[in-house]
Amino acid sequence: MLDLRFIRENIDLVRKGAEAKGIPAQFDEILALDDKRRALIHEGDALKAKRNTVSGRVAQIKQQGGDASAVIAEMDTVKTRIQQIDQEMRDVDAKLNEGLLTVPNVPHPSVPFGRTPDDNKPVFHWGEIPKPDFPYKPHWELTDKHGIVDFNRGSKVSGAGFPFYVGKGAMLERALINFFLDQAAQRGYREIAPPIVVNEDSARGTGQIPDKEDLMYIVTRDQLYLVPTAEVPVTNFHRDELIPESELPIRYAAYTPCFRREAGSYGKDVRGLNRLHQFDKVELVKFVHPSTSYDELESLRQDAEHLLQLLGLPYRTLLMCTGDMGFTQTKKYDLEVWAPGQQKWLEVSSCSNFETFQARRMNIRFRPGNGGKPEIVHTLNGSGLALPRVVAALIEHYQTPEGKIIVPKALHAYTRFEVIG
């Protein structure tokens, strides 16, 4: 969330940002509540100051063995009024908090204005889109043919969107996870293996609740949430901490399964591995000094892109427009890999800067090296990468006319086989 004072002092900027994102926020209510809140604080603090001095006097009188009942009686109305004010404050704070949760983060000036995905700006292309000299098959035909992903048994055992990976399919999955983690380590990310269920505070910290609880599987009996991404536990790793500046930037790479209900998203995009309820992902998370966060965003994006280059998969990078970037981000890149069997781009990574939006809510700060006041860190994260769509694109890209699948060289050391079929 944004800082109330920041909103008050930059109301035009924040309003424009929300409009550019196409997100209605309760600005008028917030400003009114802010006024009311400050008035209450003003009155309350004055009364509390009085209470403190009078209490001091009572202590003095009693120590000298005097009778303080007259002074105490005098405080009766003060006490009642303070209680009233505290009650009103609770009310105002609750409403204010609700209001603040409707205010989206402000887009960075470099982000293009736009309403729809068509307004996203391609900023980078890599690799040649192959001109097929034989009919390319979609990956689900090939996974069926080789029996390496079993969707039907997944449906039987768990439900649609929970496939089994079998034989070389499972080995390929494991190979990619290790490959991604090793690459991240080489690029300065510390590996971290988090819990895959989190409590309510953590879900709130990264903004999954309120608002997006429909996306998550919830273990109601214990009020735990299955993680929709490793971003949630890993970003919360440093919740309520004061980090020495010398430790920044902190970079983590985490593999987890990810669980998403994807409620109401059935349709043409859900075939095969395109969209699942459970999938594997390696997530990259950074905690950085505010002055470096946009450089860190660029390197984050390059770290993710590098993986696709090593795998030899053509992709494009899009700078997301204001209307398509989401509530919490200030700037976001999507990486889309080309799936030639389906003739379409599949999103495999999303790299974002949140500036202080997440860290404020999670109270993650750093102490400047010169011993100054604590400041809020900037957080970023990006997929590096989401597995199923990489697998889909890889299978489609490396298929042969006979329907075999050639494993790209970068993975040989991990798969220990070079072809499927």
Next chain:
RNA sequence: GGAAGGGUGCGAGAGUGGUUGAAUCGGCCGGUCUCGAAAACCGGUAACGCCUCCGGGCGUUCGAGGGUUCGAAUCCCUCCCCUUCCGCCA
């Protein structure tokens, strides 16, 4: 799941109703000493909110939230977490 103990500042750790925002030690910053450093000694060192004539003033905060009281780190209630023992268990 049962029993007991405990959660205090950057860290360790005192403090059980009245100048305790909080002893003490450590860390960190500055100074003295020194050619320089170490040691020693001296001094400083919370966050947040509101107001400000920008000097500062006031308020809140001792796991979280309520309550009692003129006054709460200290008493009461609810919840969360940690440690140890028992039970269960990959």
